[in-house]
Amino acid sequence: MKRGVPLIITFVVGTVLIFSVFIPPMENLGENFTLFFDIIAVFAFFLGGGNLLRVHLTKLSRRKRDWEYSIVTIVGFFFMLACGLFKIGNPGDISASLTAEGSWFQTIYESMFVPLGSTMYALLAFFVASASYRAFRAKNREATILLLAAFIILLGRTPLGTFVTSWIPDSFSIMQIPNLAIWIMNSPNLAGQRAIMIGIGLGVVSMSLRLILGIERTYLGGDDKL
């Protein structure tokens, strides 16, 4: 029961879904199973949300380090949940859109969620700089190639790239940085992307087979008898 049933479920579900692609009357099966997945995922929210609350409540009650901030999380969570699940502060009735204009939910989204998220996203501008500084060093042949490719593309994206190589005559125009940048994007870059994708395709196929056939079963508890 503990091990056998799950293995059978995985096998049956996996196999049926693979074959359903080739059988027109079953072609909507994948769509429906994706929907099933979403529904199960919502049930899982109970576990996730419960865990989040438990962690912060424990922190609070035991006065662990930074426990003050846990209050912020808990208050924010409950307030947003009240605005979301019960549509408190929503001008419309139960059928109103969750993100209706003027609802508290939408207001919080716009004045807290958006600035927080987009600033976090914008930190990337800083991190690309620090990562390039550290990583793009000519340590060996591979690193040098990485460095050169990145540098040429960076240069090609600024007026500087046009400027430094504009003297090159038309019959050698591939040596002009902007053209070279485009050529790299279109040719070796494309080749690399494709090789990676072909590998990924095969990796997924083999991985899926291992899971369906029950050879890979770590998520059910290794090879020991439970």
Place this chain on the structure above:
Amino acid sequence: MNAFTPPLALALVDIGRVISLVLIAGGLLWLLIRAIKLKEVERRVIFLFIFISVAAPILFPTVFKEKATPIVKAVFDKIESLPPGSKVLLSYDFDPAMAPEVQPMADAFSRHCLVKGHKIVYMCLFATGQGQFTRTMENVIRPEFPEKIDGVDYVNIGYKAGNEGVLNVIISDFKKMFPTDVNGVPYDSVEVFKGIRSCKDLDLIISIGGGRPGIKEWVLFVGDPGDVPIATGVAAVVAPQLYPYYPKQLLGLLGGIKGAAEYESELVIHYPRFKDSPTPALLMMGPQTLAHIVIMAFIIIGNVLFIQGRRKEGKQ
């Protein structure tokens, strides 16, 4: 910055510009010297440089001279070389999401065509393209060309469903697909359409967009079969896929905000009257260029450090 900015503010902007550039250049130089002495740069210093190089050009609008690359220059020269009164079609094949990158191009093309006295036919393959045309109306035509008359100097025929099907029809007959313009004026009464029967009678077609339907469809369904010159302005992500069409099937191409900036700067060089016109792409390029340069400088500093380090190791 508009025309009414007081002189003091302008002076402040100039001072700010100089100070920030000196700060960045001096700082980088200092870091380079430190790198030769084998001192690593702390990441927070890098962060500071990035912040300044992005914030300063926003605060003190810094416009870098963009020299148009041949592929952009080709479009500019084509519009420039057409005699006044030539018929140019601008197709707005984009939606609001793509607008930040390509709206500046659409505006710049309109500006250029109108100042040269070309007649413009506006249309769109995206339903939402009509709304974007309104932006051009507000940004360019009303404030800068109040004398141009709808129907005589330009006409908007709007959107028709059918994607490449639409192109398939207008390659041979405009009127069949667009019996009237958006205001309901019959085709034959529109001054601009005098002498235009199909796309083949146009002197230039420019598609602005980045999705589907877009420039690829224009090339395959109109440019190639009709032998009409076609140019385009597209979002940066799709630009690399279009280069194979240049220069045979596409006479030129503007890729992303950089392409737009090059066009804007070319326009300002040739037409001083646009000196005070908004140049959104050029303004956007300020922070971009500076940040790119700073990042490249840090790559160089990193390599100097590395080489110095290896040299020292070799000595020991």
Place this chain on the structure above:
Amino acid sequence: MSFKKNTLTVTPSAFSFSLLIIIFMTAAASVVSASAVSGPAGPPEADTVEIVIASPTSPVVSDFKYDDGNSLILTWVPSIDDLPVGGKVLGYHVYRSDNGGEAKKIAELIPGSNYFKDDDLYGDTTYVYHVVARSANSRAASINTEAIQPRREWVNLNLKYLFLIALIIAASVIYFIETAKRGKKLFVRKIAGLEAVDEAIGRATEMGRSILFIPGINDMDDVQTLAAITILGRVSRVVADYDTKIRMPVARSLVMTAARETIKASYMAAGRPDAYNDDMVNYITDEQFGYVAAVDGIMVREKPATIFLLGGFFAESLILAETGNSVGAIQIAGTARPAQLPFFIAACDFTLIGEELFAASAYLSGEPKQLGSLKGQDIGKGIAMLAILLGVLLSTIAAVGDTETITEILKFITKVFTVTN
């Protein structure tokens, strides 16, 4: 604000992802139906002479092949007045009558159209169509088609080559698994990132610091997450043996459940079920950047010695990897998202590139049957290389000399390696 769009594009909800795939799969169909969207009404009625046009002819309706019996395809010969230049036809309207009922207009098409695909039909209903050409002020209808019921097919023959390729690759994977089971020794090359796993765990143990395991931000409906979970199984086994502290913040509740199950199993296998604790795995939030903010906080506050970044990553890849690097952790990363690989390569000590991520758990397990599956994958690579070689050769010949046979063969192998629905 433009951010909304960003969140939408970068935050993969299971739903939108699957929707994308569905859209992708039905792309062909939508191209056809897109042209059927109605345009605005025709021109103002002219009160001049009636523009007489000929009707479209020979309308033929047939079953759309390889569907669930819900589509028909209608073709006709356009009106002879529908000329490319100076034609009088302004478009076509398609009419349909269901079970002998009144004919209703179902589509408006542009001039030059000669087919229409009708979807969302029912197998037990009989349909009759006719097509009407319209000019500025007149209409000309074709005759009715014969009555037809859409038919359901049981096997989609359009996908026969896909099936064949799937079969060959699956068979070779299974074959080598079986061979390995029977004890045949198989060679597998070294994967640097995986060789380092033991050492990385050992380092955390020695330093008395924790291991941070980040399974990406995708849910369990992404194979990359599954790959991460299977690797977690191997890693936590070693962790359990060494009694190192492992910390795993996750962005999805389901992943939390699966990860707990996995780690618990490893601790049991190591004979130390009492050392396992549910708090090793915490749910943070589903929001991409909220999760990143919290994980960054964990990194700088707990200073883990080793960080695993394995699974599906989006823009956050570099934020996490750079913060991890700044606290001096040794980082092993891996993802099958080509767009994020460059950032891991730049900021991490070891990176599993694409396929290596999926091979990792098999490699780490060291079990012959798992390794056998890797050999099976290589057969797939061989097939790909052969097909590419053949395709490139043929298209080169076709580009130089215009040989009909070569072009035909090229068309055929392109068809084999192109999936359309």
Place this chain on the structure above:
Amino acid sequence: MKRSTLILMGLVVIVFALSWIFKAISFHGVEEHYVLQGFLVTLAAFLTLSIMSFLYRDNPFYKFAEHLFVGISAAFWMSMGFWSTIVGNLIPRLSEGLSNFFKVHYIPGDYNIFFYIPVILGILLLMRLSRNYGWISRWSLAFIVGTTAGLNFIRYLRSDFINQVSATYVPLLVDWQGIGHFFSNLSLSASGQFIMMLANWVIFLGVMCGIIYFFFSKEHTGMFGRASRVGIWILMITFGASFGYTVMGRISLLVGRITFLFRDWMGLNI
């Protein structure tokens, strides 16, 4: 807490309190709820700066922003999940009464009974909370793993394997008009025949060598080893180029945030 920290925090509070007042004044007459609007803009700016302060180092402001973000975003997605998936997709297929309660369209269908499957599996998943029957939750996990494996098997085979293979069918000779023509027109022009052909050669050989790099079951020595080495180089070019190409987009994000601070918060005319 140190005194200097407290003073600093006090200063920050004062700055943002002032900002609230100024913003409220500036919205007066423009917005209906000018005090609230002033607060919201100030709050957005405060949160923006709090996150950015992380670049310097971890600090109380970042911790506040981080914890707030976690709290509201977790609830955000839970609410979204409930309304869009449960109310939007599940209830209309399960119960007419509940559909009416939530005012959503009931979707009658012969196969609606199957929508009890995810409900049951969802409940089984919650058995995780039970000490003795926790193992039942594995059934749900097994279902999910099977679904993912089955769906992705074909999906990846199709888009990442098969379609990429046929996309690589590039001719190695472009515009070929004989060898004499080729050499007499040889140039390094970006749109010239030689460069176009070189591009295709690089794509063809690059993909081949790249695939060879991924071979697991063959030792990378000799010819094979050399090809796999070229494969690594191609991958390195790919990574370097993609990295460089992405920088522009990332800078744009920062431009967006800084513009927000300058224009929307500080009210500068830029």
